[in-house]
Amino acid sequence: MERKRRKLAAQYDAERAANGGGVAQVSSIFDGVTIYVNGYTTPSAMTLRRYMLQHGGRYEFQLHRSSVTHIIATTLPDAKIKFGPASDVIVHPQWIVDSIAAGKQLAVERYLLFANAYKSMAGQQSLAESLGLATAAGESLAIAPELDRRTTAGDALTRRAAGAAGAADVEQAHPDLDGLGMRRSKDEPIDPGLARLTTLGGGDFVQKFYSNSRLHFISTSRMASQEFLRKALAERYSTSQPLAREAGARQVIFHVDMDCFFASVALRDRPHLANAPVVVAHALNGSVESKSDIACASYAARARGISNGMFMGAARRKVPDLVVVPYEFDKYAAVSKALYRVFVAFSDKVQAVSVDEAYLDMTGLGQPAELASEMRAQIHELSGCTASIGAGPNMLLARIATSLAKPDGFRFLSHEHATFEIDALPLRKLPGVGYKTVRKLAKAGITSCAECRAQPRARLQALLGGSVGAKLYDTVRGLDSGTVTLPGPRKSIGTEISWGVRFTDATGAEQFVRELAGEVGRRAVEAAMVGATLTLKIKQRHPDAPAEASKFLGHGKVNSFSRSTTLAPPSSDAVALADAALTLYRGLGFEATTVRGVGIALTRLSEVESERRPALQPAAIDSQTTLSAEWHPPAVTGVGGRGAEGTVELPTFSQLDPSVIAELPAETRRELEIVYRRRLAERKRDAGRGTLTQMARPTLPSRPASAAKTKPAPMVIVLDGASGSDDDDFVSPPPQTRGSSDEGSGRDDGVDPEFLAALPSQLRREVEADLKRTSPRKSGRCDGGRKRQRGGAPSLSQIFHPSQAEGGRAARRRHLLSG
DNA sequence: ATCCTCCCCTAC
DNA sequence: TAAGGTAGGGGAGGAT
Ligand SMILES: Nc1ccn([C@H]2C[C@H](O)[C@@H](COP(=O)(O)OP(=O)(O)OP(=O)(O)O)O2)c(=O)n1
Ligand SMILES: [Mg+2]
Ligand SMILES: [Mg+2]
Numbered sequence: 001m002e003r004k005r006r007k008l009a010a011q012y013d014a015e016r017a018a019n020g021g022g023v024a025q026v027s028s029i030f031d032g033v034t035i036y037v038n039g040y041t042t043p044s045a046m047t048l049r050r051y052m053l054q055h056g057g058r059y060e061f062q063l064h065r066s067s068v069t070h071i072i073a074t075t076l077p078d079a080k081i082k083f084g085p086a087s088d089v090i091v092h093p094q095w096i097v098d099s100i101a102a103g104k105q106l107a108v109e110r111y112l113l114f115a116n117a118y119k120s121m122a123g124q125q126s127l128a129e130s131l132g133l134a135t136a137a138g139e140s141l142a143i144a145p146e147l148d149r150r151t152t153a154g155d156a157l158t159r160r161a162a163g164a165a166g167a168a169d170v171e172q173a174h175p176d177l178d179g180l181g182m183r184r185s186k187d188e189p190i191d192p193g194l195a196r197l198t199t200l201g202g203g204d205f206v207q208k209f210y211s212n213s214r215l216h217f218i219s220t221s222r223m224a225s226q227e228f229l230r231k232a233l234a235e236r237y238s239t240s241q242p243l244a245r246e247a248g249a250r251q252v253i254f255h256v257d258m259d260c261f262f263a264s265v266a267l268r269d270r271p272h273l274a275n276a277p278v279v280v281a282h283a284l285n286g287s288v289e290s291k292s293d294i295a296c297a298s299y300a301a302r303a304r305g306i307s308n309g310m311f312m313g314a315a316r317r318k319v320p321d322l323v324v325v326p327y328e329f330d331k332y333a334a335v336s337k338a339l340y341r342v343f344v345a346f347s348d349k350v351q352a353v354s355v356d357e358a359y360l361d362m363t364g365l366g367q368p369a370e371l372a373s374e375m376r377a378q379i380h381e382l383s384g385c386t387a388s389i390g391a392g393p394n395m396l397l398a399r400i401a402t403s404l405a406k407p408d409g410f411r412f413l414s415h416e417h418a419t420f421e422i423d424a425l426p427l428r429k430l431p432g433v434g435y436k437t438v439r440k441l442a443k444a445g446i447t448s449c450a451e452c453r454a455q456p457r458a459r460l461q462a463l464l465g466g467s468v469g470a471k472l473y474d475t476v477r478g479l480d481s482g483t484v485t486l487p488g489p490r491k492s493i494g495t496e497i498s499w500g501v502r503f504t505d506a507t508g509a510e511q512f513v514r515e516l517a518g519e520v521g522r523r524a525v526e527a528a529m530v531g532a533t534l535t536l537k538i539k540q541r542h543p544d545a546p547a548e549a550s551k552f553l554g555h556g557k558v559n560s561f562s563r564s565t566t567l568a569p570p571s572s573d574a575v576a577l578a579d580a581a582l583t584l585y586r587g588l589g590f591e592a593t594t595v596r597g598v599g600i601a602l603t604r605l606s607e608v609e610s611e612r613r614p615a616l617q618p619a620a621i622d623s624q625t626t627l628s629a630e631w632h633p634p635a636v637t638g639v640g641g642r643g644a645e646g647t648v649e650l651p652t653f654s655q656l657d658p659s660v661i662a663e664l665p666a667e668t669r670r671e672l673e674i675v676y677r678r679r680l681a682e683r684k685r686d687a688g689r690g691t692l693t694q695m696a697r698p699t700l701p702s703r704p705a706s707a708a709k710t711k712p713a714p715m716v717i718v719l720d721g722a723s724g725s726d727d728d729d730f731v732s733p734p735p736q737t738r739g740s741s742d743e744g745s746g747r748d749d750g751v752d753p754e755f756l757a758a759l760p761s762q763l764r765r766e767v768e769a770d771l772k773r774t775s776p777r778k779s780g781r782c783d784g785g786r787k788r789q790r791g792g793a794p795s796l797s798q799i800f801h802p803s804q805a806e807g808g809r810a811a812r813r814r815h816l817l818s819g
Numbered sequence: 820a821t822c823c824t825c826c827c828c829t830a831c
Numbered sequence: 832t833a834a835g836g837t838a839g840g841g842g843a844g845g846a847t
Contacts, residue, residue: 040832197833208834215836218831222837261831282833292833308831327834354831434829467841468828492838499835535825552832562825597835822847828840 029105030057035096036064038073039289040552042191043093048072051096070108072096074548092546186547187593190502198500198553199512206515209497212282214262214295217329221355225340229352229486232344243348245364252363253484254347254372255390255398256379258339258356259407262296264385265335266325276323277301279315284324286312291551295327299407311551332356338382346375349484356387359395361484372410392418396480399431418478423450430475432468440464452476493527494601495519498539498555501596509592513585516600517578524572524602528609531602534577535564536584539597555596561588570606577602 030052037045037059049059060068071090095111190198199205210216258264262280267273277300283292290312297306297315301322306315316322336355343350349361362371372389379387386408390401393415401413404421413421422430427449428438444463446452452460453476461469474480495516503509513536524531541547542557549556563584567576581600 212834213836219837290832432829436828465842494837496836551835554835564824
């Protein structure tokens with residue numbers, strides 16, 4: 001350790017010496033080059049400076065447009081990616097290193113940090129048309145090189161789409177680029193020193209991340225608070241009589257929220273900082289460049305323009321004497337606990353909002369001002385921190401009252417004063433009105449609460465959607481019909497990490513997926529729940545984004561993708577979840593080096609009493625005799641930790657005997673139908689995007705989350721069991737989508753999601769619209785082609801609703817079709 | 820109509 | 832340098 005420090009110090013000294021003292025020039029590689037180094041780089045700015053001086057170049061400490069010829073950076077501020085002047089030559093420092101190694105100045109093209117791919121096309125009319133993208137997939141592939149040619153730095157993702165057109169074309173378009181070289185040089189620069197902080201760093205990344213993530217902390221605290229309330233209130237209901245409330249009293253709601261929560265805790269234990277501009281963040285010595293998030297700013301800091309969520313650098317620029325204090329999660333948890341104890345002491349109707357905040361129904365419990373005063377005193381007593389309380393006739397006004405009361409205050413906001421106070425607020429301050437909503441409203445010329453109130457409800461709904469529009473219509477009038485209630489059972493259990501996520505190979509990425517699946521499984525077990533749907537979310541570096549984000553080890557600009565699948569039986573088992581998640585992950589077909597975030601969630605949850613039983617009770621089916629004889633043995637992966645004994649693997653749809661189904665009790669039949677419908681939907685979906693589960697995958701999935709919807713399946717999948725056992729794996733597409741030669745090329749017309757992702761959103765929309773128009777669902781093709789091989793299999797509806805479809809047929813088929 | 824998947828948005 | 836999570840409401844668009 002000590003040795004390491006000495007070594008670093010020595011290195012620093014050497015650099016300084018090189019910097020201060022004269023540096024001998026040993027070559028003229030960089031004749032005429034003047035660099036300016038932006039942000040953190042590897043090698044360091046000082047090292048780069050020395051390189052320049054040694055090799056005939058010049059180094060500027062400031063960005064003088066007149067003299068600087070190259071800006072050197074490993075990351076770009078997001079703003080620059082979006083708005084950066086096309087004239088800027090921003091180059092990765094590797095250019096300098098490689099040039100020196102090569103003994104000559106290499107062309108910068110492949111080291112450019114970003115590609116202003118479509119700038120030059122801004123004026124063109126039908127973009128899709130001009131690119132020849134409009135028709136079939138084959139043609140869209142053919143134009144890819146053309147697309148590339150317009151790309152300043154040639155993006156690997158676009159090129160990937162071009163792959164099918166032949167690498168030679170790419171080479172011709174870019175004689176100085178070597179196929180995927182750009183992609184690689186983009187995604188590789190993480191150096192060993194940094195790597196240890198990422199998913200590449202070793203076993204405890206996830207654990208370490210969670211223990212340092214404030215967002216993880218406040219999210220999980222919220223669930224913990226709810227759990228605490230559930231228990232405390234339930235206990236209270238069962239052991240004592242309900243709180244005595246004055247009959248007929250008008251409803252009074254409290255909204256209680258700690259003042260600058262994290263900072264309050266910090267100041268409580270650091271009284272000397274009471275009046276200093278304090279923020280809570282990781283970057284204790286963050287410079288004006290720092291992109292560390294500020295979780296919480298003290299009121300002294302807020303008075304100087306600092307707010308929660310701001311980047312450290314931005315704050316430091318405003319307030320150079322900012323005092324940064326570290327996170328103290330244990331303390332926050334303790335204070336939160338004390339706070340919630342006060343809550344349940346004052347009311348038996350409490351709704352948790354967050355670690356530092358809740359609603360209380362105080363109807364008929366006394367004078368609001370007195371209650372609030374007492375409650376605030378208790379909170380302060382027990383926690384050493386101050387809270388503010390807003391009160392009102394409904395939750396909305398209580399909440400708005402809180403913001404008026406802060407800090408360390410109380411305020412009752414009646415209907416009478418509601419619109420007056422509301423009109424004094426910027427739209428953004430209204431609950432439910434976030435960044436996007438403000439923008440949509442502004443675009444429609446609505447910029448204030450008063451203007452909002454002047455709009456017909458229908459207009460707001462047209463602008464914002466039926467629900468949000470109607471909600472806002474009420475909000476600006478101070479109306480809210482919500483009641484203080486604990487939320488019902490959880491609807492999802494998920495985890496996601498989008499910081500420090502870097503992989504060099506598929507194995508590492510898959511291992512990480514496994515790890516997160518384990519995490520979700522653990523939480524599910526803890527919650528005594530199993531999930532029937534697993535969703536995988538992937539963030540992939542945006543094709544235009546540089547390898548490294550502006551925020552240190554952040555995800556940067558990304559496209560997101562989500563894919564879900566059914567777990568049968570519903571599960572919380574780490575292995576089962578991991579298998580499902582990995583299948584989905586592989587189905588996306590992403591280059592591991594481009595992945596910047598991974599998330600896994602379980603939904604369609606149900607509770608398990610003993611943690612031993614799946615949601616679908618085997619007994620319900622078993623009792624129906626005949627089916628069980630035909631079942632496949634339980635699949636190993638589906639069973640989960642609960643042991644094979646209690647679980648059931650459903651037979652393939654095609655194996656069902658309609659007549660047997662018909663004899664099942666209505667409820668069981670409904671349950672089965674839901675399961676099979678779901679499977680069917682998944683097959684279609686997967687087939688549509690050309691996802692292949694286990695085999696080689698010549699084609700690729702669909703659009704990114706941020707893109708417009710893409711078309712669905714070109715195929716109608718028929719579950720007729722023609723291929724026997726491999727359709728046991730309901731996650732995989734049916735056999736006829738695969739490797740079959742029925743469509744010449746052997747690939748279906750799924751469009752590469754990365755390709756679509758590479759397009760600007762407007763162009764992408766056009767492309768997708770055109771794809772839709774010109775290659776209408778070819779459902780007819782497959783329909784006509786391969787289905788019904790053996791005299792026609794019954795449809796799902798026919799199976800489950802024989803009366804509707806063809807009642808007679810069910811009776812005629814007295815056996816399972818295969819298996 | 821209603822369900823489903825994938826996505827967006829919001830809040831702390 | 833830095834720890835950009837998590838859950839719920841809701842909508843679009845396709846399938847049934
Ligand atoms: N972008 C954000 C917002 C909040 N928090 C954390 C830190 C806050 O202290 C805590 C509570 O959030 P609040 O919205 O209640 O804000 P504060 O309590 O900090 O201030 P206020 O007095 O406005 O409630 O959540 C965070 O980490 N990042
Ligand atoms: Mg607060
Ligand atoms: Mg709060």
